[in-house]
Amino acid sequence: MAYAAEVTLIAVAIPVPAAAAISRAIESARAAKAQGADLVEWRVDSLAEDPDGPTAIATLVRDSPMPCIVTVRDEREGGAFSGSDEERIAMWIAASEVIPAPAYIDVELSTYHTRSSIREAINRIAHAKSTQGKSAHAVDQPRIILSFHDYSGRAPGLSARVAEMWADPGSAISKVVWTARTVRDNLEAFELLRMRAKPTIALCMGEHGLMSRVLAPKFGGFLTYARIDEHGTAPGQPTTHELIADWNFRAITPRTKVYGVVGFPIAHSRSPAIHNAWFRAANVDARMFAMAVAPVWESFKATMAEMFESPVLDFFGAAVTVGHKQHAIRFVEEAGGVVDPRAKRIGAANTIGRGADGLLFAINTDVDAVIDALAGAAMRGKRALVLGAGGAARAAAFGIASAGASVVIANRTMNRAEQVAEQLARAAGDSPALDVRAMELSALGSQRFDIVVNCTSVGMEGGGASSENPLPRGVRLDDSSVVLDAVYAPAVTPLLAHAAACGSRCVGGFEMFLAQARRQFEAWTGSPPPTGGPPCY
Ligand code: ATR
Numbered sequence: 001m002a003y004a005a006e007v008t009l010i011a012v013a014i015p016v017p018a019a020a021a022i023s024r025a026i027e028s029a030r031a032a033k034a035q036g037a038d039l040v041e042w043r044v045d046s047l048a049e050d051p052d053g054p055t056a057i058a059t060l061v062r063d064s065p066m067p068c069i070v071t072v073r074d075e076r077e078g079g080a081f082s083g084s085d086e087e088r089i090a091m092w093i094a095a096s097e098v099i100p101a102p103a104y105i106d107v108e109l110s111t112y113h114t115r116s117s118i119r120e121a122i123n124r125i126a127h128a129k130s131t132q133g134k135s136a137h138a139v140d141q142p143r144i145i146l147s148f149h150d151y152s153g154r155a156p157g158l159s160a161r162v163a164e165m166w167a168d169p170g171s172a173i174s175k176v177v178w179t180a181r182t183v184r185d186n187l188e189a190f191e192l193l194r195m196r197a198k199p200t201i202a203l204c205m206g207e208h209g210l211m212s213r214v215l216a217p218k219f220g221g222f223l224t225y226a227r228i229d230e231h232g233t234a235p236g237q238p239t240t241h242e243l244i245a246d247w248n249f250r251a252i253t254p255r256t257k258v259y260g261v262v263g264f265p266i267a268h269s270r271s272p273a274i275h276n277a278w279f280r281a282a283n284v285d286a287r288m289f290a291m292a293v294a295p296v297w298e299s300f301k302a303t304m305a306e307m308f309e310s311p312v313l314d315f316f317g318a319a320v321t322v323g324h325k326q327h328a329i330r331f332v333e334e335a336g337g338v339v340d341p342r343a344k345r346i347g348a349a350n351t352i353g354r355g356a357d358g359l360l361f362a363i364n365t366d367v368d369a370v371i372d373a374l375a376g377a378a379m380r381g382k383r384a385l386v387l388g389a390g391g392a393a394r395a396a397a398f399g400i401a402s403a404g405a406s407v408v409i410a411n412r413t414m415n416r417a418e419q420v421a422e423q424l425a426r427a428a429g430d431s432p433a434l435d436v437r438a439m440e441l442s443a444l445g446s447q448r449f450d451i452v453v454n455c456t457s458v459g460m461e462g463g464g465a466s467s468e469n470p471l472p473r474g475v476r477l478d479d480s481s482v483v484l485d486a487v488y489a490p491a492v493t494p495l496l497a498h499a500a501a502c503g504s505r506c507v508g509g510f511e512m513f514l515a516q517a518r519r520q521f522e523a524w525t526g527s528p529p530p531t532g533g534p535p536c537y
Contacts, residue, residue, distance in 0.1 A: 006199070008217035010226050010240055010249070011039040011069065013233040017046040017080075019056040022063075028228045030065045035240040036250075037226060039103070041069040043233060045080035048072040048087050054094030061095045067103040069145065070095045077108045077149040078234075089121040096125045096142055104173065106145040109165055123170045143172035150178040151205065154185060159192070166197040173199045173222055177234065180204035182299075183260075183291045184306050186211040187313065193219035194312060207267065209236045211289045214243065217252040219312070224249075246273070247287065248280055257286035257314045259524065260307065263321035264295045268462045268489045271319050271517060278521050278529040286316070295323030297330070304331050304352070308360065317353040317524045319517070322457055325364075325391020328352055332362035342367065345428050346398045347420075348391030351520045365519035366395035366512075370453065370484070371403060373512035377451060377482045377505075380404035385444070387470045388455035389416035392486050396453045398424055401434035405451060410441045410472075412456070441472050448476040452499070454485045459493035469494040479503035488513045 012032040016025045029040040042060050047053045061068060072088050073079020081088070095102050105122060112119055126144050146165045148155075155161070155178065165174035174196070180186060189202040189212040199222040204212040213236065216224040227237040243249040261271035267290065275288040293303045307315040320328040325348035332339050332352060337360030343349040349362035382405045386397045389411035401407045401424065411417035417438035427433040457463045458470035477483060483499035488509030496506045521529045 006220060006222070008221050008249075009038040009223040010036060010243060011041050011223045012037045012226050012228050012240060013041040013043050013071075014228060015043040015045070015233060016056075016060060018050060019047065019052050019059075022056060022060055025060065026063050026065065032226070032228050032240050033065050036244045037240045038066060039069060039223065040064060040066045041071055041106070041225075041233075042102075043071050043073060043079070044091060045071075045073050048081055048091045049083040053087065054090045057091050057095045058098050061098040061102050064102075069104040069106055070102045070142070071106040073106075074108055074111055076110065077147075078151045085115055085117050085121075088118065092122060092125055092142075096128075101140065102142045103140075104145050105142045106147050106175070109146050109148045109161060112146060112168075112171075113164075119170070126170065126172075144170060145173040145175050145201075146171040147175035147177070147201075149176075152179060153181050154178050154188075158188075162192055162200075162202075166200075171198075173201065175201040175222075177201070177203045177205060179206045179235070180208035180212070182303070183208045183211065183289075183293065184303060185209070186215075187306060187310055190215070190219045190310075190312060193221050196220070204236075205234045206236050207292060210238065211258075213238060214247045214249065214287065214289070215252060215256070215258070217249065218254055218256050220254075246276065248276075251285070252287070253285060255285060255314065257284075257316045258307075259286060259288040259317045259319070260291040260315070261288060261319040261321060262291045262293050262300065262303065262324055264292055264323045265460075265462050266290045266292045266321070268460065269321065270489070270513065271321075274514070274517055275319070275521060281530040282525065282527065284525055288319070291318075293324065297327050300324045300327040301331055301334075305335075308335070308354070317351070317520075319520055320350050320352060320391075322390070325350055325394075328362050328391075332360045335360050337361055340364065341429060342398075342431075345424075345431050346391075346394045347423055348394045350391060350395070350516060351523055353524050361523075363519075363523055364391075364395055365516040365523070366392055367399040367402075368519060369512045369516035370396045370399045370486075372515040373484055373507050373509075374400075374451065374453075374482060379451070382406070382450035383448075384408070384451035384453065385410065385447075385449040385475070386453050386455060387411070387458075389413065389420045390455060393453075393455035394420055394424070396455050396484075396486070397421075397436050398434070400451060400453070401436050406435040407437075408444075408449075409436060409438045410444060411438075412441065414438065414440055444472050444475050446474040446476055448478065448481070450481055452477065452481065452483045452495075452504075454483075454487060454493070454495050457487065459485065459490075459495055460487045461489040467494060469498050471495055471498065477502040477504045481505070482507065484512065485509050486512055 226240040328349040343364035421438040481504040484507040
């Protein structure tokens with residue numbers, strides 16, 4: 001039977017490599033407590049090999065500003081300790097003789113199971129009925145956390161190890177931490193928490209694992225780790241401040257809904273910050289996470305299927321970006337959902353949601369966002385150049401051509417541009433034929449355009465071509481041209497810097513980004529995002 005839910009604690013792990021580092025470590029723990037942390041884990045791997053280690057650990061435990069975990073992490077599980085069993089045992093005894101004793105002692109499952117001296121010593125410490133001092137009451141002894149770590153990925157037999165930890169009568173808490181290979185690994189961590197037979201910590205490390213750290217309270221995780229500085233003790237930890245202020249960690253409930261922004265690359269995305277700020281301001285119990293998903297159909301399909309089909313995640317929607325906007329249409333069609341006719345016509349969707357009827361839907365909020373961002377620019381009879389042939393380019397070309405302009409699509413890969421032009425130029429359903437044609441980038445020569453929209457990822461922070469300008473050299477811009485760069489990070493891209501130098505009107509991608517995000521929020525929640533103070537992004 002699953003263990004009853006309890007409040008998920010925030011623990012900060014602080015390495016204390018030597019006795020000289022104690023006062024700084026105590027200060028850091030005080031600062032973390034002031035930010036809202038509940039527990040400190042003293043990582044005393046190297047200190048345990050120091051002859052003064054036992055005296056130092058006693059000082060740390062006595063002066064600890066919060067209840068603490070004492071951990072001497074072995075080299076084989078990502079720590080720095082390579083000393084003897086006696087050294088470890090001496091640390092635990094010294095720590096547990098302090099009143100109050102540490103709340104927890106962490107020991108790796110592998111050490112605990114293979115070393116009888118360790119097992120016996122730790123069980124003695126944990127089960128000693130101490131009546132030290134004048135008090136007639138027993139003093140609480142540390143409880144044992146049995147732990148298992150895999151920094152290289154997900155170890156085979158993970159669930160068997162967890163079952164072994166749960167079954168051990170000597171331990172109070174089970175901890176399993178591994179490096180997520182993809183965002184899908186988080187679901188296994190949640191499943192372990194849901195099935196727990198005793199208080200459990202199940203966390204994924206690395207860029208894909210943030211969801212497991214933030215959503216631990218949704219599944220009753222015993223604790224989550226936060227870092228105190230830029231390093232932390234494991235990859236992917238947020239700071240205590242980020243957990244509390246940005247993620248509103250204390251308000252996460254078993255019913256919290258989950259959204260994702262899916263793309264590749266995705267780390268730069270502002271979608272989580274913006275939607276999370278809007279969710280909070282509008283009192284919507286939901287959180288959005290960045291999900292890096294390789295830009296191939298199989299990865300998108302597998303990720304979306306697992307998220308939407310999870311019976312426990314409450315996954316209600318995805319913002320779909322670089323690399324997957326066409327996949328979004330296919331996914332919703334194959335799932336028997338409803339694809340908005342305009343998104344279908346364009347062949348790209350940037351938003352997937354789940355309707356009240358339970359069916360998935362796909363819409364494209366980029367079209368109106370492009371028109372919003374170009375507000376005031378005359379379109380009828382004008383010449384526009386759209387750079388790129390992905391989902392954003394399709395939406396921009398469709399929106400601008402529908403407003404009466406003649407659109408040229410140019411792209412690094414010519415046949416993709418031709419496909420887009422051919423699809424949009426053809427009348428479909430209620431949609432009339434549009435004036436859209438494809439041209440080779442090299443054939444643009446010295447043509448002039450009234451409107452230029454960059455829908456490639458060239459110029460994007462974190463992308464492969466961040467310092468490049470996607471506009472071929474000869475193309476002319478002047479003071480009556482309008483240039484929109486859908487790339488919004490950085491705010492001034494190489495293209496916009498060039499356009500400004502030509503005297504053109506520059507429109508940054510952030511306006512377009514906000515406009516499409518507002519419509520996504522409304523599609524998911526039924527109401528536009530709250531107005532008033534700007535969201536804190
Ligand atoms: P989205 O759906 O968000 O528009 P996408 O489908 O991945 O994203 O499209 C990205 C666009 O950026 C494509 O037009 C791509 O060109 P290719 O079709 O030739 O792949 C373009 N792009 C990406 N990196 C580029 C680069 N380094 N130089 C030129 N174009 C690039």
